[in-house]
Amino acid sequence: ILLVSDPHPQVSTALKDDYSAYVLPTDPAERESFLAEHGADIRVAVCSAMAGVGTELMQALPNLEAVMNFGVGYDSTDVAQAAERGIVVSNTPDVLNECVADSALALYLDALRQVSAADRYVRAGKWESEGSYPLTTRASGRTVGIVGLGRIGAAIAQRLEGFGCTIEYHNRNEKPGVPYRYHSSLVDLAASVDVLVIAATGGPESRGLVGAEVLKALGSHGYLINISRGTVVDEKALIAALQNGTIAGAGLDVFENEPHVPEELRALDNVVLQPHVGSGTVETRADMASLTLENLRSYVSTGTLVTPIS
Ligand code: 8YV
Numbered sequence: 001i002l003l004v005s006d007p008h009p010q011v012s013t014a015l016k017d018d019y020s021a022y023v024l025p026t027d028p029a030e031r032e033s034f035l036a037e038h039g040a041d042i043r044v045a046v047c048s049a050m051a052g053v054g055t056e057l058m059q060a061l062p063n064l065e066a067v068m069n070f071g072v073g074y075d076s077t078d079v080a081q082a083a084e085r086g087i088v089v090s091n092t093p094d095v096l097n098e099c100v101a102d103s104a105l106a107l108y109l110d111a112l113r114q115v116s117a118a119d120r121y122v123r124a125g126k127w128e129s130e131g132s133y134p135l136t137t138r139a140s141g142r143t144v145g146i147v148g149l150g151r152i153g154a155a156i157a158q159r160l161e162g163f164g165c166t167i168e169y170h171n172r173n174e175k176p177g178v179p180y181r182y183h184s185s186l187v188d189l190a191a192s193v194d195v196l197v198i199a200a201t202g203g204p205e206s207r208g209l210v211g212a213e214v215l216k217a218l219g220s221h222g223y224l225i226n227i228s229r230g231t232v233v234d235e236k237a238l239i240a241a242l243q244n245g246t247i248a249g250a251g252l253d254v255f256e257n258e259p260h261v262p263e264e265l266r267a268l269d270n271v272v273l274q275p276h277v278g279s280g281t282v283e284t285r286a287d288m289a290s291l292t293l294e295n296l297r298s299y300v301s302t303g304t305l306v307t308p309i310s
Contacts, residue, residue, distance in 0.1 A: 001296075002038075004057065007048035007070035010289035015046060019296075024057075035060040044068070046296060049091075050258070050276070052076030058087070066299050070292045071279070072096055072152070074309055075202035075229060090295035090305040094151060095287035096279040101155035103278040104197055104227045107251030108160070110272045111223050112139040112195070117269050137223075137248070140164050145193035147186065147210070148200030148228065149175060156197055156227075168193055186210070190217035195225060202229030210234065215241040222247045227278045230255035239264045242271055253278050 001021040006012045015021035022038055025031045039060045045053050049071025055078045058064060067077055067089045074091050082089050110116050114136045121133050140163040146153045149169040157167045157180065168181040170189040175182070183189035186209065190196055196218055200206050210224070211234040218224065224247060226233055235256040241247045242265075249270035255261050258276055265271055279285065295306050 001044045001046065001300075002042045002061070004045050004047035004053055005051035007046075007050075007292070008285055008289040010286065011046060011070060011292055014293050015296075019300075021046070044296065044299060046070070046292065047077065049073045049076060052078075053082075054078055055081060058082065058085075066090070066305070068292050068295045068299070068305075069309075070288055073202050073229060075231070079203075079309065088299075088305055089309045090292075090299075090307050091309050092288040092291045093307055095291055096284050097151050097155045099281050099284040100152050100227055100278040101159055103253060103274070103280075104152075104156045104199070104225055105159050107225050107227065107253060107272055107274065108144075108195065108197070108223075109139050111225060111249045111251035112137040112142075116272050137221075142166075142194040143168065143192065144195045144197060145169060145183070145189040146180075147189070147196060147198045147232075148206075149178065149180070150199065150201070152227070153197075153199035156199055186214055187217045190214045190222070191219070193218070194221065195223045198224070198226040198228050198232050200228050200232050202231050206232045208232075208234045210238075212237040212241070215247050218247050220245055220248060224250040225252075226250070227253045230258065235262065235265075239268075242268050 001019045003012060003015045003021050003023045025034050040062055042061045043063055044066045045064060046068045047053055049069055052069060052074060053067050058078050058081050064087050067087060069077055069089060069091045072091050072093050074089060077089060079089060118133050121127060143166045144160050146157055146167060146169040149171050160167060168183060168189055170183045170186045209232050215237060242250060251272040253274040254276055261273060298304055298306050
């Protein structure tokens, strides 16, 4: 068993104590010699969603059978190669839905009501020196478009309903039994709503889905919230749209090249920035760790996964 990246102390402790797992060295030279010596021994890899089993690492593990991914997203693991080679992959769905949805709502409220910017205003002494803070944008009763109405998207929609919002959505296919208006075209959805919330799966299929055309359709009063993957949005187009007023603002938990956040974004006051913390609560991360270990135990004892990726 190989620990590829350390997602949570509960996971790394169990791997070392109960499974005497190898730990993949972080230093490139050490990693290379480790893989040359032990690569063929590894049958199971445990990784985090942020640092998965990519193409080259998977190739260096010729006898790999299973990957346990800590996180619901698995775009950092080469799942195409895994499918070809019959390597099974598990993730940690559902246990993080509520916290990621809470986080999306926090960004939604902050982007529209400017909680963080107003906090900066108070701290800088501007309330006293410059007077009242400029008016912000109403957050309740808006029309919100969800891009990717999966489990997390549905939890976000449910919360927004509590704010009296009207929900519309875009998925690859219309979902049967869903009460929200469906748009087969993302540009049409963007044109129809006040706020676009990205909850789509990352990976090659969604790369750059939200580009200049979608942002233009969202419009100068529109806001973009992204809690899925930075790769779903064309970051350069987003920066331009925020700089020149093509859209009004954004709330971002994820970025194209994490942990790098472009200086242009950091310089803008109409964007709320979070360091990929959607699932980052003590409770949810513990649940994700338990589910990762449950998958590992199940695979080692029965050869099956509890939550295989679909
Ligand atoms: C990460 C995430 O798992 O679940 C996902 O897909 O992006 C996060 O919850 C977390 O940052 C730890 O890697």
